[in-house]
Amino acid sequence: MYENKIRVIAPLFLFFFQFTFFYAMLVHDWTSAFHCLAVSFFHSLTCSEGARLLVFSIRRYYPGNRNMTRRLPLMLLYGLPLMFVIAGLNHFFAIAIEFYYKVKWEDYFFVDGITILCSLLVVGLYEGLYYISQWKNLFIESERLKKSNLDSQYKFLKDQIKPHFLFNSLNTLSSLISTNPEKAEEFVEEMAAVYRYLLKKNRKELTTFKEERIFLESYLLMLRTRFEDSLRVNIAVSESKEEYLLPPFVLQILIENAVKHNIVSKDKPLTINIYTDIEDNLHIENTLQRKQNPEPSDKTGLQNLLSRYQLINHENRLMIREEDGLFKVVIPLIHINKYENIVE
Structure with a gap:
């Protein structure tokens, strides 16, 4: 003293x-x-x-x-x-x-x-x-x-992912059951694998881009059960960026949002590009081809993502914009040394 x-x-x-x-x-x-x-x-x-x-x-x-x-x-x-x-x-x-x-x-x-x-x-x-x-x-x-207050808010927002993901998955499964029972069965198997992964990673406030990409690959297998080659996802991120951090399930939420609001068909395949720039920002962009009769949306996915990212990273904010026929989301990646205690 x-x-x-x-x-x-x-x-x-x-x-x-x-x-x-x-x-x-x-x-x-x-x-x-x-x-x-x-x-x-x-x-x-x-x-x-x-x-x-x-x-x-x-x-x-x-x-x-x-x-x-x-x-x-x-x-x-x-x-x-x-x-x-x-x-x-x-x-x-x-x-x-x-x-x-x-x-x-x-x-x-x-x-x-x-x-x-x-x-x-x-x-x-x-x-x-x-x-x-x-x-x-x-x-x-x-x-x-x-x-403590931020942790409580973040936990509340993060816990919304599981029911939101489950709700959309069940909607997809419901449509497949009536149109293609065989694909519905494959979808259930992929859904079970993805959901196990989701439950495992959902306890983390931040995850590495490498872990997020592994999860995304599992999630894309589930989507391709429904869309086949109508959905094209290109990832061009160097290995040096794989240990950078971001909130978990960011890529899954954005791809899910793109699929929900845009036409995905053989005539109009949906292309999603994921890449980084020299300032360590992660760009997720998709061709803008909105549905004529879009599904009802409460905008939970993007709003959830904005709120979660704002709670974690106050210095740089997530950006959402439309330009040149593209819908783009820019996410600042976080250097691992800044939050290395969170991801342990």
Whole structure:
């Protein structure tokens, strides 16, 4: 604790301060040197302990930074009488060791001034460091509560993935059962494999691009059961980017969104390109060929993704835009060193 350090350092500092600036000039021989050293040490010790007693006594009733405006007037009210008492003790000590035989009595009030000055220095030191300590604790607690709140929000958003994914998968399965029972059976097998993977990875706040791509390959096998060659996904990401981080299931959500809102047929195959740029941004773009009668949508997927990414990465935000007949989402990849504790 800083209080214990002050209790040791303050008397030593005051001792050198008083002796150097006030008593060293009175040293003429070994006797006067002993007197000056003894008085300096005794004055420093009583000033330091008196100031400590004053600070802790008042702080006991009015703790915290909010009560500083209450503490300071009380320290002034009770501190001045206490400082005169301490000054009296210092004078009795000086008389006891016959120090006043070496100086003039008119220096009495000068010594009182030194006592009050030194006590104020110690009080200021205690209160200043106490204020900093309390502010630091409040800041840490505020950050802890903020992180806890963000974690709770993120968990809530992340948990929406499983029912959202299941709902869309069951819709796909329902359409296949009536049109192609054999493909429906294959779809169920792929769906079971993908869902096992999803449950395994869903506990992570962040995942590497490599893990995300492995999951995506499993997910694409399930989609190709339905769309065959009508869905084309091209991934051009260098191996150097595979250890970069992003929220899990980002690619799955975006591909699912593209399939849901665009025509996917042999006549109009849907092309999705995934690549990175020199600024380590991940681009996911698809040809824009909207359905004439789109399925009802509550925009849960993209909104979920935006919210999750905002909670994790405040520095760079996910961007969504349309240009040149393409629907594009740009995701800043996160360097692994920044969040390496999260992915362990």
